[in-house]
Amino acid sequence: MLKAVWLTNIDSQVMNSRKNLAEGMQRLADLGFNTIYPVVWQRGYTIHPSEVAKQWTGAAILPNSPFVGRDVLTEIIELARPLKMRVIPWFEYGLMVPPNSTIARRHKELLTLDINDNPQRVQGANGELDPNVWLNPCHYRVRKFMVDLITEVVRKYPVAGIQLDDHFCFPQELGYDKFTQLSFQQHNLGEMAPIEHDSEIWIEWGAERLTELLQQIVSSVKSVRRDCIVSISPNPLRFSRSRYLADWQRWQELGLMDELVLQVYRDRLEAFELELSKPEVQTARAKIPTSIGILAGLRTRPISSQIIKEQVAAVYAQQFSGLACFFYETLFHEQLVPNPVSRSRSQLSDIFTLSQPL
Template sequence: MPQQSSATTVKRFAALAGCALLLISCTSKPPQSLVTPLPSAKPPVAQNGEPVRGVWLTTVSRLDWPPISSVNASPNIRENMQKQALTDKLDKLKSLGVNTVFFQVKPDGTALWPSKILPWSDTLTGTIGEDPGYDPLQFMLDEAHKRGMKVHAWFNPYRVSTNTRPSTVAELNRTPSSVFVQHRDWIRTASDRFVLDPGIPAARDWITSIVAEVVTRYPVDGVQFDDYFYTETPGSALNDSQTFREYGQGFASKADWRRHNTQQLIAEVSRTIKQIKPNVEFGVSPAGVWRNRSHDPAGSDTRGAAAYDESYADTRQWVQQGLLDYIAPQIYWPFSRSAARYDVLAKWWADVVKPTNTRLYIGIAFYKVGEPSRNEPDWTVQGGVPELKKQLDLNDSVPQIQGTILFRENYLNAPQTQDAVSYLRSRWGS
């Protein structure tokens, strides 16, 4: 999920969000096609109840919650402010017809519940490891369920921190329960952040144990991973050469090995959740493009950064192998964006899930609504309502699409989105 490290640069966030799925021209030689055979056709799973009408509620850098003003308040006032802000948000979401909240409980190497594995998140108090005096995850579950809304616990699996500043290093080192201290040998830098090396089996087991802790202790309706698997930028690549030498025997390339590592995490987490509570859904919200057709005949007719080649996530294979209850690709472009048309990608994903038992929800770019864009002017036409309507109409018309998720919650409160919010209320609200 596109995110950033400073609340003071939220405006820049919207631009960066597109960069996470940057539309690019592939100038390097395309890799050899690795087309995963389709399984034998199965009838689509019947939709249980109403379609998912969801929203991502982000806690990293306090982008959606908790309020920045609450952090410096006294403990009692802080707790009341944070609880009030959350119930206000849930009341508004309920009025809009939202029935599922994807709540970010692990924004980095910290937790928004009293974990025995992770330290408390500094998003709550300003200090890693400081007890906020209440259990935000339990509070969210209680309040959402009271309103008839479901909650999926959203985890960022590999991110340890949002930056590598000396002050961050010092704070992590002062936190004995931090993975930065406990398992320093797992830590790498990538995209100018501290991350876990996905090639280390013990690190994957550790992530799985965190998910297991939440699923065991809390009545969550689902678990979701976002699109941050292997995350690199040209100026900040992940150095996993030593890990590859240690664990990569038998793989033709580092890229194949990396995809194997990501698949191993997904399979392990999926298996663990089903062993603990079979009714808890497991899903992933990957980049909207699996592969481009120019790279692979099974890919979509697009020219975008692809999860398979950029994040080393063979998301299509996970669907085909039955590892996911749902997949929620981030299709963050309008119908007119020729390099990655909304309708082209939504229908491509519908074809992928069609012979499987995996449900399809589409993540849409509500953060772009009302924002001027030279490449995507449709988001400002009549307040973005016609584009939003077209996307929701398509989602409702394709049988395999069983829900829509908006990115992200606080944009529902932005001045430039209010026409679209009114439209959502008229379409989804009771």
């Protein structure tokens, strides 16, 4: 059974040194965790040394970070081996990058835009801008970059697989740059793209372009290592497909996923269990290993041990392939700010050991 956790470089110190990693991974192993998803692509830079990233950003690794002068992915793999833990690098930011990142400033022509030529999408009821911009999944240069970036890891490191999450997407409001609009016309006999970005025609067309990119990634990864797991960790399907054009049900049907880790970040148990019962989830789990992503908390959003326990128990009771917790620091801390409040060893054992099915 999968018991996984995401390792981040934000709001967490676990990756900042080999010593921290060794201690953290032992703590996870003691609780029965057998898989880690360490971040390797974040905010327009890699956490591990990457020649592909260097060609695009001028930096082979995240500048001015605790990772300079190290190969943190090698460290993780070495530490995981005696603990019998799988390592699946997590390309957290997918196609998303900060607007002030080197890659966004150097390659503005590769950013996709909204209908007002803005690379930042509008989100929320108050019309605030998303703080990030998006690389264009329709552009052949972006596709080559993503394929090369991911395949490089599979070629260099003995990892169990690679993971893409909800940021591997094509936000619904974007795609109104000239390149994408011309591409739409070429695919649709000269017809202009609909102005309404919630049009089903637009959603279907954009979703197919993102699927094409995933097909290229999977083909390249599998050509290097046939046994390399392609793990996808999306949002629930309705939201994922309509808002981000990430049709993971289609991906499953096409055989593009080896593992589904569905993010079900809900506070109420009823809402959590409702997502687990959705037909598309039940269909996926009949075809491929399907696990459930559980939110253990965020820096400013504490989640009680009781809520986590109830959700873990629900995953066990419904006999999913496993679970994954976001993220390491909140797994061990019920609260991070203003002062950290640790979860006790007995609380964690009660959640992850005593409630595990035989």
